[in-house]
Amino acid sequence: MTEYHYPTFEHLYPSGVQRYDVRARLIRNYDIFNYNHKGTTKQTWKMIFVDVEGQAIQCNIFGPAIEKFIGRFQEGFIYILLAVQVIFAEGKNKIVPNWKQMIIKEETNVIREEEDDISIPSFHYNLVQLNRLSCHIDCTDRVYDAMGLVLYVSPVENIGVDSFKRDVAIMDTTWTVIKLTLWNDFVHVLDENLNHVDVAPIIVACGLHVKSFYGTYLSTGYHTRVYVNPVNEKTTSLSTWYKSEKLAKIRRDWFRSSTFSLKSSIDISNTPRIRLSQFPSVRKVQYCRVVAYACRVDSVDNIIYQACNRCLKKVVIFQGLQKCQSCNLTNTVTIPRLLLRLTIFDKSGNLKVTILHDLAQHLLGCLATEIKSVLQQPNGRNRVMEKVFACFGNRAFSWVLHPPIGDFNPEHSYTVGYVLHVDWAEECMWLNKYIASKKRK
Secondary structure: OOOOOOOOHHHOOOOOOOEEEEEEEEEEEOOOEEEEEOOEEEEEEEEEEEOOOOOEEEEEEEOOHHHHHOOOOOOOOEEEEEEEEEEEOOOOOEOOOOOEEEEOOOOOEEEEEOOOOOOOOOOOOOEOOHHHHHHHOOOOOEOEEEEEEEEEEOOOEEEOOOEEEEEEEEEOOOOOEEEEEEEHHHHHHOOHHHHHOOOOOEEEEEEEEEEEOOOEEEEOOOOOEEEEOOOOHHHHHHHHHHHHOHHHHHHHHHHHHOOOOHHHHHHHHOOOEOOHHHHHHOOOOOOEEEEEEEEEEOOHHHOEEEEEOOOOOEOEEEOOEEEEOOOOEEOOOEEEEEOEEEEEEEOOEEEEEEEOHHHHHHHHOOOHHHHHHHHOOOOHHHHHHHHHHHHHOOOEEEEEEOOOOOOOOOOOOEEEEEEEEOOHHHHHHHHHHHHHHHHHO
16 A cells, blocks of 8 residues: 655645645644634634644634634644645734645544654744844744743742733853743743752743843743753754853853843843954944953043932033023032043053943942042042042953944043953953954954
């Protein structure tokens, strides 16, 4: 007896008439979804099947046909679907990147195979590298899959009356760190106790939405599935990379010990490491990072300025009165603010930088009011200068800088976002990678 060969998804062609017999594994079985169409409540049931070649396709059951097949499908099993319709995939709400989809009709016959066939893959991921997610922000009607090492797990946070979430920082082999927000039922797939153990679990999340709010992040949704430490060739490859990269473990440990907010920690982690000679050409990033020394401090006479108590903008003297041009108020109440200007250098060049109020207070370990008080005392200027040199003198720091906006101006002073102590182990590894990349070129 000749064995029947079922067509693969590649050989299915959309038509309104022809019916196909297919054999495939059900990898995702979603809940029945109710929706309103022109004032009428309707239902749709979505699934994802994968064929012997590893190609995935979306499958829908609509309206009256749903009742016939309730209880007939279970994830992981192989099914023979006799007389399915194939149509062009809808432009919106695509859960796999396929231009066609299957429709199970009332006349379709469904046969479940009880014996497994390892030639048909048990998974399918539409993975997007984390450093490419920003390209998909505007694609609100599509979902994506992501895989990464779990660097940090936040506590559960209540949102509104009956919603809660947990934020997770994940990293892939592009060294990009992204926030993944797990909502409601998904918050329980990970626990913040993972922050205190010497492991970095691998998470695979399918059916995610790419969103933007003070940076790109991922969020779970209706079609999301989350898997922790699944075993397949993709996760094994990521695990092997992690075990061979000491820098990845350093990144994990830094994240867990960071005193910054999760957003700031992610911003710092994704900051490209450059030399000062490269700074003028840096574009299209929020920050860049250099390891450099402070070689000169601008006059401390201007370290304190008076700012509007309402908007914190610098006030000007207008007809003998202090005026806030931002609030358009005269004789406004003012408070002292810190503004520290330095010149930093490495072997490739130097750069003028500005450290703003909050960061300056943190680095100097004192308030602006205290600095103002010292400056008013005899020899106060020298005492403030000594404090600045005690903070920055003869030590290298990791300077996280805002890149130039427009053309680079060497006389302009560029704003510092963060100042970090140098992790020399990480720095040596970066230098080795940098030298190796130069040799390959």
